[in-house]
Amino acid sequence: MVKIAVFGDYESIKGYSSIGLNIFPCEKSEEAETLFKSLLTGEYGIVYITEEYASLFAEEIEKYDDKLLPAIIPIPALKNNNGFGINRLKASVEKAVGSDIIFNK
Amino acid sequence: MAVLNVNPTRMELTRLKKQLTTAVRGHKLLKDKRDELMRRYLDLIRENRTLREEVEKGIAEANGHFSAASAVMSKESLDVALLYPKQEAYLDYSVQNVMSVEIPVFDVTMRTADASDIYSYGFASTSFELDGAVSEMSALLPKLLKLAEIEKSTQRMAVEIEKTRRRVNALEHVMIPRYRDTIRMITMKLEENDRSGRARLMKVKDMMIKQNIENHKNNPETI
Numbered sequence: 001m002v003k004i005a006v007f008g009d010y011e012s013i014k015g016y017s018s019i020g021l022n023i024f025p026c027e028k029s030e031e032a033e034t035l036f037k038s039l040l041t042g043e044y045g046i047v048y049i050t051e052e053y054a055s056l057f058a059e060e061i062e063k064y065d066d067k068l069l070p071a072i073i074p075i076p077a078l079k080n081n082n083g084f085g086i087n088r089l090k091a092s093v094e095k096a097v098g099s100d101i102i103f104n105k
Numbered sequence: 106m107a108v109l110n111v112n113p114t115r116m117e118l119t120r121l122k123k124q125l126t127t128a129v130r131g132h133k134l135l136k137d138k139r140d141e142l143m144r145r146y147l148d149l150i151r152e153n154r155t156l157r158e159e160v161e162k163g164i165a166e167a168n169g170h171f172s173a174a175s176a177v178m179s180k181e182s183l184d185v186a187l188l189y190p191k192q193e194a195y196l197d198y199s200v201q202n203v204m205s206v207e208i209p210v211f212d213v214t215m216r217t218a219d220a221s222d223i224y225s226y227g228f229a230s231t232s233f234e235l236d237g238a239v240s241e242m243s244a245l246l247p248k249l250l251k252l253a254e255i256e257k258s259t260q261r262m263a264v265e266i267e268k269t270r271r272r273v274n275a276l277e278h279v280m281i282p283r284y285r286d287t288i289r290m291i292t293m294k295l296e297e298n299d300r301s302g303r304a305r306l307m308k309v310k311d312m313m314i315k316q317n318i319e320n321h322k323n324n325p326e327t328i
Contacts, residue, residue, distance in 0.1 A: 015168070020215060077168075089154060
Protein backbone atom coordinates (compact mmCIF):
# COMPACT_ATOMS: atom_id res chain seq x y z
CA MET A 1 0.00 0.00 0.00
CA VAL A 2 1.51 3.29 -1.07
CA LYS A 3 0.34 6.89 -1.08
CA ILE A 4 0.13 9.63 -3.65
CA ALA A 5 2.07 12.85 -3.27
CA VAL A 6 1.64 16.18 -5.00
CA PHE A 7 4.58 18.54 -5.02
CA GLY A 8 4.68 22.18 -6.06
CA ASP A 9 3.86 25.71 -4.99
CA TYR A 10 1.02 25.93 -2.52
CA GLU A 11 -1.43 27.90 -4.65
CA SER A 12 -1.30 25.35 -7.47
CA ILE A 13 -1.59 22.19 -5.45
CA LYS A 14 -3.90 23.03 -2.58
CA GLY A 15 -6.86 21.66 -4.55
CA TYR A 16 -5.41 18.17 -4.58
CA SER A 17 -5.66 17.83 -0.85
CA SER A 18 -9.45 17.94 -1.14
CA ILE A 19 -9.45 14.67 -3.05
CA GLY A 20 -7.24 12.92 -0.57
CA LEU A 21 -3.80 13.30 -2.06
CA ASN A 22 -0.91 14.31 0.16
CA ILE A 23 0.32 17.75 -0.75
CA PHE A 24 3.86 19.00 -0.21
CA PRO A 25 3.92 22.71 -0.83
CA CYS A 26 7.27 24.40 -1.11
CA GLU A 27 8.80 27.66 -2.14
CA LYS A 28 11.91 27.92 -4.24
CA SER A 29 14.86 27.10 -2.03
CA GLU A 30 17.38 24.41 -1.25
CA GLU A 31 14.78 22.76 0.92
CA ALA A 32 12.68 22.04 -2.14
CA GLU A 33 15.16 19.51 -3.45
CA THR A 34 15.58 17.76 -0.11
CA LEU A 35 11.82 17.61 0.28
CA PHE A 36 11.36 16.29 -3.24
CA LYS A 37 14.02 13.62 -2.78
CA SER A 38 12.43 12.52 0.48
CA LEU A 39 9.27 11.71 -1.49
CA LEU A 40 11.11 9.23 -3.68
CA THR A 41 12.09 6.76 -1.00
CA GLY A 42 9.25 4.34 -1.57
CA GLU A 43 6.45 5.65 0.60
CA TYR A 44 4.77 7.28 -2.37
CA GLY A 45 3.81 5.36 -5.49
CA ILE A 46 2.94 8.37 -7.59
CA VAL A 47 4.48 11.80 -7.24
CA TYR A 48 2.74 14.53 -9.19
CA ILE A 49 5.01 17.51 -9.58
CA THR A 50 4.27 20.89 -11.11
CA GLU A 51 6.06 21.52 -14.38
CA GLU A 52 8.05 24.42 -12.99
CA TYR A 53 9.69 22.22 -10.36
CA ALA A 54 9.86 19.23 -12.67
CA SER A 55 12.16 21.09 -15.03
CA LEU A 56 14.32 22.08 -12.05
CA PHE A 57 14.71 18.46 -10.98
CA ALA A 58 14.79 16.98 -14.48
CA GLU A 59 17.97 15.00 -13.84
CA GLU A 60 16.63 13.53 -10.62
CA ILE A 61 13.37 12.58 -12.34
CA GLU A 62 15.19 10.88 -15.19
CA LYS A 63 16.81 8.47 -12.74
CA TYR A 64 13.41 7.03 -11.98
CA ASP A 65 12.33 6.53 -15.60
CA ASP A 66 13.59 2.98 -15.50
CA LYS A 67 12.23 2.07 -12.06
CA LEU A 68 8.82 0.53 -11.45
CA LEU A 69 7.90 3.04 -8.75
CA PRO A 70 7.54 5.89 -8.06
CA ALA A 71 5.88 7.27 -11.15
CA ILE A 72 6.84 10.94 -11.32
CA ILE A 73 4.23 12.76 -13.35
CA PRO A 74 4.49 16.44 -14.27
CA ILE A 75 1.27 18.43 -14.04
CA PRO A 76 0.52 22.01 -15.03
CA ALA A 77 0.37 24.62 -12.28
CA LEU A 78 -1.31 28.02 -12.09
CA LYS A 79 1.65 29.78 -13.61
CA ASN A 80 5.10 29.18 -15.10
CA ASN A 81 4.03 26.18 -17.14
CA ASN A 82 6.77 25.25 -19.55
CA GLY A 83 5.37 22.22 -21.34
CA PHE A 84 7.70 19.87 -19.48
CA GLY A 85 5.13 17.07 -19.48
CA ILE A 86 4.50 17.01 -23.19
CA ASN A 87 8.19 17.58 -23.95
CA ARG A 88 9.02 14.54 -21.89
CA LEU A 89 6.68 12.46 -24.03
CA LYS A 90 8.42 13.79 -27.12
CA ALA A 91 11.80 12.85 -25.70
CA SER A 92 10.50 9.39 -24.90
CA VAL A 93 9.27 8.88 -28.47
CA GLU A 94 12.62 10.04 -29.77
CA LYS A 95 14.38 7.61 -27.50
CA ALA A 96 12.23 4.65 -28.53
CA VAL A 97 11.66 5.28 -32.22
CA GLY A 98 14.72 7.31 -33.12
CA SER A 99 12.78 10.29 -34.35
CA ASP A 100 9.63 12.03 -33.21
CA ILE A 101 6.84 10.61 -35.32
CA ILE A 102 3.92 11.33 -33.02
CA PHE A 103 4.17 14.97 -32.02
CA ASN A 104 5.72 16.65 -35.01
CA LYS A 105 2.48 16.98 -36.95
CA MET B 106 37.12 -7.92 -42.12
CA ALA B 107 37.24 -8.38 -38.39
CA VAL B 108 38.06 -11.83 -37.17
CA LEU B 109 38.18 -13.16 -33.65
CA ASN B 110 41.51 -14.04 -32.17
CA VAL B 111 41.23 -17.84 -32.18
CA ASN B 112 43.33 -20.78 -33.31
CA PRO B 113 42.34 -22.10 -36.72
CA THR B 114 41.47 -25.62 -35.59
CA ARG B 115 38.54 -27.89 -36.30
CA MET B 116 37.46 -27.69 -32.67
CA GLU B 117 37.25 -23.90 -32.79
CA LEU B 118 35.36 -24.16 -36.04
CA THR B 119 32.64 -26.38 -34.54
CA ARG B 120 32.44 -24.13 -31.50
CA LEU B 121 32.08 -20.99 -33.60
CA LYS B 122 29.47 -22.59 -35.84
CA LYS B 123 27.40 -23.40 -32.77
CA GLN B 124 27.79 -19.84 -31.49
CA LEU B 125 26.75 -18.47 -34.85
CA THR B 126 23.53 -20.50 -34.83
CA THR B 127 22.74 -19.24 -31.34
CA ALA B 128 23.49 -15.66 -32.33
CA VAL B 129 21.29 -15.88 -35.42
CA ARG B 130 18.42 -17.34 -33.43
CA GLY B 131 18.87 -14.72 -30.69
CA HIS B 132 18.89 -11.99 -33.28
CA LYS B 133 15.61 -13.18 -34.75
CA LEU B 134 13.95 -13.39 -31.34
CA LEU B 135 15.17 -9.96 -30.25
CA LYS B 136 14.03 -8.46 -33.53
CA ASP B 137 10.56 -9.88 -32.96
CA LYS B 138 10.59 -8.54 -29.42
CA ARG B 139 11.60 -5.11 -30.62
CA ASP B 140 8.87 -5.00 -33.25
CA GLU B 141 6.15 -6.10 -30.86
CA LEU B 142 7.32 -3.68 -28.16
CA MET B 143 7.33 -0.89 -30.71
CA ARG B 144 3.80 -1.70 -31.85
CA ARG B 145 2.48 -1.62 -28.29
CA TYR B 146 4.52 1.44 -27.44
CA LEU B 147 3.10 3.44 -30.33
CA ASP B 148 -0.46 2.55 -29.34
CA LEU B 149 0.28 3.50 -25.76
CA ILE B 150 2.04 6.77 -26.52
CA ARG B 151 -0.92 7.95 -28.62
CA GLU B 152 -3.24 7.19 -25.70
CA ASN B 153 -0.78 8.90 -23.38
CA ARG B 154 -0.83 12.02 -25.50
CA THR B 155 -4.61 12.37 -25.60
CA LEU B 156 -4.90 11.58 -21.92
CA ARG B 157 -2.27 14.15 -21.00
CA GLU B 158 -4.03 16.79 -23.04
CA GLU B 159 -7.32 15.96 -21.34
CA VAL B 160 -5.80 16.01 -17.87
CA GLU B 161 -3.98 19.27 -18.50
CA LYS B 162 -7.20 20.82 -19.71
CA GLY B 163 -9.09 19.46 -16.68
CA ILE B 164 -6.49 20.77 -14.26
CA ALA B 165 -6.54 24.17 -15.91
CA GLU B 166 -10.33 24.31 -15.53
CA ALA B 167 -10.25 23.21 -11.91
CA ASN B 168 -7.48 25.72 -11.21
CA GLY B 169 -9.66 28.38 -12.78
CA HIS B 170 -12.45 27.51 -10.39
CA PHE B 171 -10.09 27.53 -7.44
CA SER B 172 -8.94 30.99 -8.45
CA ALA B 173 -12.56 32.11 -8.69
CA ALA B 174 -13.20 30.66 -5.25
CA SER B 175 -10.19 32.41 -3.76
CA ALA B 176 -11.42 35.65 -5.28
CA VAL B 177 -14.70 35.54 -3.38
CA MET B 178 -13.41 33.91 -0.21
CA SER B 179 -10.70 35.03 2.14
CA LYS B 180 -7.45 33.10 1.94
CA GLU B 181 -7.84 31.95 5.52
CA SER B 182 -11.30 30.50 5.13
CA LEU B 183 -10.29 28.80 1.88
CA ASP B 184 -7.28 27.24 3.57
CA VAL B 185 -9.39 26.13 6.49
CA ALA B 186 -11.88 24.55 4.10
CA LEU B 187 -9.20 22.64 2.22
CA LEU B 188 -6.54 21.83 4.76
CA TYR B 189 -8.32 19.06 6.61
CA PRO B 190 -9.47 16.70 3.93
CA LYS B 191 -12.07 14.07 4.63
CA GLN B 192 -10.65 11.70 2.13
CA GLU B 193 -7.32 10.08 1.85
CA ALA B 194 -6.33 8.10 -1.17
CA TYR B 195 -4.39 4.87 -0.74
CA LEU B 196 -2.81 3.32 -3.72
CA ASP B 197 -2.68 -0.40 -4.40
CA TYR B 198 -0.63 -1.58 -7.28
CA SER B 199 -0.04 -4.80 -9.08
CA VAL B 200 2.67 -5.53 -11.59
CA GLN B 201 1.86 -6.47 -15.15
CA ASN B 202 4.40 -7.97 -17.48
CA VAL B 203 4.33 -6.72 -21.06
CA MET B 204 7.04 -8.30 -23.23
CA SER B 205 9.31 -8.64 -20.18
CA VAL B 206 8.73 -5.01 -19.22
CA GLU B 207 7.16 -4.75 -15.80
CA ILE B 208 4.57 -2.01 -15.56
CA PRO B 209 2.49 -0.99 -12.56
CA VAL B 210 -1.32 -1.12 -12.55
CA PHE B 211 -2.78 1.27 -10.00
CA ASP B 212 -5.92 0.80 -8.00
CA VAL B 213 -6.98 3.52 -5.62
CA THR B 214 -8.98 3.09 -2.43
CA MET B 215 -10.46 5.95 -0.46
CA ARG B 216 -10.54 6.25 3.31
CA THR B 217 -14.28 6.65 3.44
CA ALA B 218 -16.45 4.20 1.58
CA ASP B 219 -18.45 6.78 -0.32
CA ALA B 220 -16.17 8.17 -3.02
CA SER B 221 -18.39 11.17 -3.54
CA ASP B 222 -17.94 12.18 0.07
CA ILE B 223 -15.33 14.76 -0.76
CA TYR B 224 -16.45 18.04 0.74
CA SER B 225 -14.37 18.59 3.81
CA TYR B 226 -16.21 21.74 4.81
CA GLY B 227 -19.67 22.97 5.59
CA PHE B 228 -21.45 24.61 2.70
CA ALA B 229 -22.51 27.64 4.73
CA SER B 230 -19.21 29.45 4.87
CA THR B 231 -17.80 28.62 1.46
CA SER B 232 -18.58 29.78 -2.04
CA PHE B 233 -20.14 27.54 -4.66
CA GLU B 234 -17.10 27.98 -6.91
CA LEU B 235 -15.15 25.96 -4.42
CA ASP B 236 -17.69 23.11 -4.59
CA GLY B 237 -17.35 23.09 -8.36
CA ALA B 238 -13.58 23.08 -8.19
CA VAL B 239 -13.49 20.25 -5.68
CA SER B 240 -15.94 18.10 -7.60
CA GLU B 241 -14.00 18.71 -10.82
CA MET B 242 -10.83 17.70 -9.06
CA SER B 243 -12.36 14.49 -7.81
CA ALA B 244 -13.69 13.66 -11.27
CA LEU B 245 -10.15 14.12 -12.54
CA LEU B 246 -8.62 11.63 -10.11
CA PRO B 247 -9.21 8.45 -12.20
CA LYS B 248 -7.69 10.16 -15.20
CA LEU B 249 -4.71 11.30 -13.16
CA LEU B 250 -4.11 7.72 -12.04
CA LYS B 251 -4.47 6.38 -15.55
CA LEU B 252 -2.02 9.01 -16.75
CA ALA B 253 0.51 7.95 -14.13
CA GLU B 254 0.09 4.33 -15.15
CA ILE B 255 0.43 4.95 -18.87
CA GLU B 256 3.24 7.42 -18.57
CA LYS B 257 5.26 5.02 -16.43
CA SER B 258 4.59 2.25 -18.96
CA THR B 259 5.70 4.32 -21.93
CA GLN B 260 8.86 5.41 -20.13
CA ARG B 261 9.85 1.90 -19.18
CA MET B 262 8.99 0.60 -22.63
CA ALA B 263 11.05 3.33 -24.26
CA VAL B 264 14.04 2.30 -22.18
CA GLU B 265 13.49 -1.38 -23.03
CA ILE B 266 13.04 -0.66 -26.75
CA GLU B 267 16.28 1.27 -26.79
CA LYS B 268 18.10 -1.58 -25.07
CA THR B 269 16.63 -4.21 -27.37
CA ARG B 270 17.44 -2.16 -30.43
CA ARG B 271 21.06 -1.85 -29.34
CA ARG B 272 21.24 -5.60 -28.84
CA VAL B 273 19.69 -6.32 -32.23
CA ASN B 274 22.11 -3.94 -33.91
CA ALA B 275 25.11 -5.33 -32.05
CA LEU B 276 24.18 -8.86 -33.11
CA GLU B 277 23.33 -7.91 -36.67
CA HIS B 278 26.26 -5.65 -37.45
CA VAL B 279 29.03 -6.82 -35.14
CA MET B 280 28.67 -10.27 -33.65
CA ILE B 281 27.21 -12.23 -36.57
CA PRO B 282 29.55 -10.80 -39.27
CA ARG B 283 32.49 -11.40 -36.96
CA TYR B 284 31.52 -15.05 -36.45
CA ARG B 285 30.95 -15.52 -40.18
CA ASP B 286 34.33 -13.99 -41.06
CA THR B 287 36.14 -16.07 -38.47
CA ILE B 288 34.47 -19.26 -39.67
CA ARG B 289 35.46 -18.39 -43.24
CA MET B 290 39.00 -17.66 -42.16
CA ILE B 291 39.30 -20.98 -40.32
CA THR B 292 37.77 -22.96 -43.19
CA MET B 293 40.15 -21.34 -45.64
CA LYS B 294 43.15 -22.00 -43.43
CA LEU B 295 42.15 -25.63 -42.95
CA GLU B 296 41.67 -26.07 -46.70
CA GLU B 297 45.00 -24.44 -47.35
CA ASN B 298 46.68 -26.81 -44.89
CA ASP B 299 44.97 -29.69 -46.59
CA ARG B 300 46.15 -28.60 -50.02
CA SER B 301 49.71 -27.98 -48.90
CA GLY B 302 49.80 -31.43 -47.28
CA ARG B 303 48.49 -33.02 -50.43
CA ALA B 304 50.99 -31.15 -52.61
CA ARG B 305 53.79 -32.24 -50.32
CA LEU B 306 52.68 -35.88 -50.57
CA MET B 307 52.50 -35.70 -54.35
CA LYS B 308 55.95 -34.17 -54.46
CA VAL B 309 57.33 -36.92 -52.21
CA LYS B 310 55.64 -39.54 -54.35
CA ASP B 311 57.19 -38.05 -57.50
CA MET B 312 60.60 -38.03 -55.87
CA MET B 313 60.21 -41.66 -54.83
CA ILE B 314 59.14 -42.73 -58.29
CA LYS B 315 62.04 -40.83 -59.81
CA GLN B 316 64.44 -42.50 -57.41
CA ASN B 317 63.00 -45.92 -58.20
CA ILE B 318 63.46 -45.32 -61.91
CA GLU B 319 67.06 -44.22 -61.35
CA ASN B 320 67.71 -47.30 -59.23
CA HIS B 321 66.18 -49.46 -61.93
CA LYS B 322 68.36 -47.91 -64.61
CA ASN B 323 71.53 -48.52 -62.59
CA ASN B 324 70.57 -52.04 -61.51
CA PRO B 325 68.24 -53.57 -64.04
CA GLU B 326 67.94 -56.77 -61.97
CA THR B 327 66.29 -55.13 -58.97
CA ILE B 328 62.77 -54.08 -59.43
